[in-house]
Amino acid sequence: MEVQRLVVYVYRVVGLRLALLTLISIALYSATSAYVEGALLGMLNPLVEPPGPSGFNLISMYSGLAVSPLTGLISMDTSKLEKLPVIVWSEVTTPVLANGTPVILRGVDGVWSEVYKPRVVEGEQFNPNAMTRVWVGYRLASTLGVKPGSILVVKPLFTNVEAPLVVAGVLDVVEPYSYEIVASRALGSLLRGSTLPSTVRVAFDPSIVSYDDIAGALGLEGVPAPAARVASALVYGGYVKLDNPERVQEYYIQRLGVPSEVIVVLAVLSNVVVSMLNLTPAWLIYSMRGRSLSTLVELGVSRSSIKLSLAILTIPVVVIASILGVLVAKLINPPIILGYPLRVELEGYMLLAHVVVQVTLYAIGLLSGGLGED
């Protein structure tokens, strides 16, 4: 009963204004660190890998030599897969400047069109044989401000002639294609300067065919190949074989010698560093309400029970503020790489870690704050 009365008294002492100040300040600090954490972790999230077609699993094979999954080329004999009930297609990607904006142009064939069935938002249906016309993903179309009939001047990275191309349509299609220029495979190859594809994809029904069947037919060993550092990849060559589309970027980052664990640790560490700011609003309570709280000490209430009451009252506010900060971070423009926005999201354990760190630093401030002794 005494504790309850103490909490009520402390609640009146702290007041709404101070609680609001705590909420706003911690929400801001939380947003700042959540953005950095989210951007770091976003590097591991799928950026370039589409989901498999409905009901199918997807295996994508990329170059083991390239710096990024978007710039490599692979040579693979897929004719061995003809006997298996699988859907095989290839794509060629090239980084380009489209009317001055850096984006990815992806050359695809008719199989891609059948698998993903892009819906035409405006303009013509996708034509896998078009040589001077391209289609634009709806997300990119709004960024570039283009519509059917617009001219896109495309400057490719690997060849030395700019291509004036006509936008034939805007496509509603899954990510990452919605952020890209989609062209015919032949046009993509011309702009890439090679007939080899950047990615070979195999879609299969896991209840009929297994990954091992496909890997066996292609002569690939292991599932999937361990990530090799750049130098080793140059020596040994080979493919980055994936059966988990969530990990495509992670593989490429690991090849630069940065394990994903380091990125996770850096994310948590950046949160710890920024969360040090939470000490100030905790201490501010003692500075602004010092006299009222000191009265309690003089009346014989122990310092620890006052601090505990403060913690009971304010920690829920800090939890709400931390989560609010994470939501605010999602509203801030994400870092954009070649037209793809990184997903600044904290989920699962990382969200839990974020809130726990924020609360812990605040609680440390609350417990270490001087109450009537300084």
Added chain:
Amino acid sequence: MPLKALASGLWLSLKVVLRRTSVFLAISSIVALSTVVTLALIASEYPVVSTQLLLERLRPGVGLTVVESPRAEIGVCWGLLEYGGRGLEVLVVAPSSNTSFWEHFKVEEPGSGSVLIGYRVSEALELSRGGLARLTIDSEARNVMVGGVVRFNSILDAAVIASSKSNITGCTLGYRVSDYSPLDVIVASSSQVAQSLTQWYFVSIIALTVAVTLASLKALLDLEGELLDLEAQGAPRGLVLLALPIAFTLSTLTGASYGFILSSIAASTLSSYMGLYIPPPPITPWLLAKILAAPSLISTITPLAVGVTLWRFRGW
């Protein structure tokens, strides 16, 4: 007031301010925030630097860039080439006789009424030298003789190269033979990353402002008695109020410096691991303004504003 007295008064005020653990830790947290902001901003600049490094080593080659002009030295249009019952959309490139196009791409100008075609066009239509095809541009059709098939390894492989004598007019776009640096794509992509961080930077600046405001409020309330004592001992009020801005500005600058140092250490570690040397980003006035000037200004002005407000409303 003599300079020595001014300095000693300021030093005394600073000692009073920094003696408090809470103020000291508030300063540490401001250092921490400045470090994180600096690290993130510098990290976003690194790709630009590594690309510049590549640019220095790779000389631009000759290529074709699009210009918007009906009288460009090389006209570019879209057309339809038909042969053997099949049609293919093509780029129609019409260089003038005196352009360096022929020299740079090592092809001979075809004669009147004949054209060169890219290998892709040849493959798609199964059309070879000597074939007679129909070329339609803007609903105007004409027969053209294929004078040769060329492989350019670029979009020109999907083009029909007409001679200047073919009188192809009305192209609103054209080509210019110029230095072509494909690395512009990477440079632009790096700038895109840096620019996209702008909103986050502003949120960080607001967070810093709030952090400095709260820290100033806390420090001034804690030190109220001591600061008034100092004033009673003869230290001018302005001098006493200056102690916090100095401490916070120095802490912001320290945080930014840590950011610079840490980013260099991280980059050099990664560089040595990868066997590539990537120098730090150049310290441009804009980068300095973002990382040092703006946060320092906030750290200077905010405590002063808080001090003056307390002075006014608490009757100091």
